Amino acid sequence: MLHNITIRNTEFSRISEVDFNNIGFGKIFSDHMFLADWDGHEWTRPRIEPYANLSLSPATSAIHYGQAIFEGMKAFRNGDDVFLFRPKDNWRRLNISAERMVMPEVPESLFMDGLQTLLSLDKSWVPGNEGSALYIRPFMFATDDFIGVKPSEKYCFCIFTCPVGPYYSKPLRIKVEEKYSRAAQGGVGFTKCAGNYGAAMYPTKLAQTEGYDQVLWTDPSTHTLVEETGTTNFFAVTGSGVITPNLHETMLAGITRDSVIQILKKENILVEERPLTVSELKTLYHEGTLKELFISGTAATLINIEGFAHQGKYFDVMKTGNTQISDLIRAKLDSIRLGKTDNDFGWVKNLIKA
Numbered sequence: 001m002l003h004n005i006t007i008r009n010t011e012f013s014r015i016s017e018v019d020f021n022n023i024g025f026g027k028i029f030s031d032h033m034f035l036a037d038w039d040g041h042e043w044t045r046p047r048i049e050p051y052a053n054l055s056l057s058p059a060t061s062a063i064h065y066g067q068a069i070f071e072g073m074k075a076f077r078n079g080d081d082v083f084l085f086r087p088k089d090n091w092r093r094l095n096i097s098a099e100r101m102v103m104p105e106v107p108e109s110l111f112m113d114g115l116q117t118l119l120s121l122d123k124s125w126v127p128g129n130e131g132s133a134l135y136i137r138p139f140m141f142a143t144d145d146f147i148g149v150k151p152s153e154k155y156c157f158c159i160f161t162c163p164v165g166p167y168y169s170k171p172l173r174i175k176v177e178e179k180y181s182r183a184a185q186g187g188v189g190f191t192k193c194a195g196n197y198g199a200a201m202y203p204t205k206l207a208q209t210e211g212y213d214q215v216l217w218t219d220p221s222t223h224t225l226v227e228e229t230g231t232t233n234f235f236a237v238t239g240s241g242v243i244t245p246n247l248h249e250t251m252l253a254g255i256t257r258d259s260v261i262q263i264l265k266k267e268n269i270l271v272e273e274r275p276l277t278v279s280e281l282k283t284l285y286h287e288g289t290l291k292e293l294f295i296s297g298t299a300a301t302l303i304n305i306e307g308f309a310h311q312g313k314y315f316d317v318m319k320t321g322n323t324q325i326s327d328l329i330r331a332k333l334d335s336i337r338l339g340k341t342d343n344d345f346g347w348v349k350n351l352i353k354a
């Protein structure tokens with residue numbers, strides 16, 4: 001290990017208070033967290049501390065001007081083994097976000113050493129029941145106490161973890177968004193910066209009051225091209241293969257998206273990354289060739305879309321379709337993440353020796 005990480009163990013583990021059969025999503029936090037400080041020149045004081053509130057100045061730059069970025073990844077238990085899924089891709093993407101937000105780069109060694117030390121300490125928090133995992137939240141935020149819009153000099157990098165169950169429990173009803181936008185050309189849609197999610201809450205709330213679970217974002221200039229949902233990428237299964245919108249700057253390049261594409265290819269299922277319009281989706285639906293819709297993300301994994309609403313009309317895809325391809329890909333992905341299937345893609349890392 002390159003970094004000399006100071007460890008302060010908790011005196012009171014909370015693990016015995018947790019009902020692992022009823023953990024929900026994102027409400028329970030493991031015993032420890034990893035922290036490091038950027039002092040304007042280098043990362044300093046890499047350390048593990050008991051999970052606790054942070055003490056911050058009310059003038060903390062991130063709260064006012066939004067230099068705050070995050071990642072989401074998962075660890076899975078298979079017996080005594082704990083597997084991480086594509087952690088290097090999350091590290092790489094964190095730094096893509098960091099560059100756009102004028103924040104310091106996190107070296108791979110700091111990210112991985114911090115992660116490994118934290119997970120070794122809290123490995124008993126990785127749940128083993130079906131559908132559960134340890135959700136890992138690496139994030140960075142600006143810590144200067146200074147009022148004035150400029151890049152902060154100081155930053156905090158932190159990792160904490162939560163044992164989680166399934167994010168969604170049933171197929172989703174989604175609304176094609178035609179008024180609001182999640183991201184714009186030249187903007188920050190391709191990053192996981194905090195502001196993207198705050199901006200999406202109002203249109204999502206409106207969709208929810210209309211009876212939908214999520215918004216399906218469209219391109220910001222014409223609202224005719226399908227992009228993604230709030231935290232997941234979008235796939236349409238037709239009679240001849242799978243279509244997913246091609247990536248561009250208003251979209252987030254999901255690691256689960258990439259994994260789904262690679263698994264589809266390996267299964268010899270035709271997959272096209274290309275522009276997908278709402279009207280094409282509707283045409284496929286009317287022709288009876290729109291078989292399945294699903295979304296992919298680390299938190300949600302693979303979730304079926306029941307149907308989508310566009311201009312006041314609801315298209316119930318599940319009523320006439322099936323879940324054949326999504327079930328197949330979900331099963332493949334699950335077994336890879338649990339380290340059960342050959343690690344052909346090299347995606348699974350056993351960082352923690354049990």
Ligand SMILES: *Cc1c(COP(=O)(O)O)cnc(C)c1O
Binds near residue numbers: 228229253257297
């Ligand atoms: C995180 C995220 C995704 C999914 O990315 P994964 O790497 O698969 O978890 C998709 N869209 C948005 C907007 C996201 O924030």
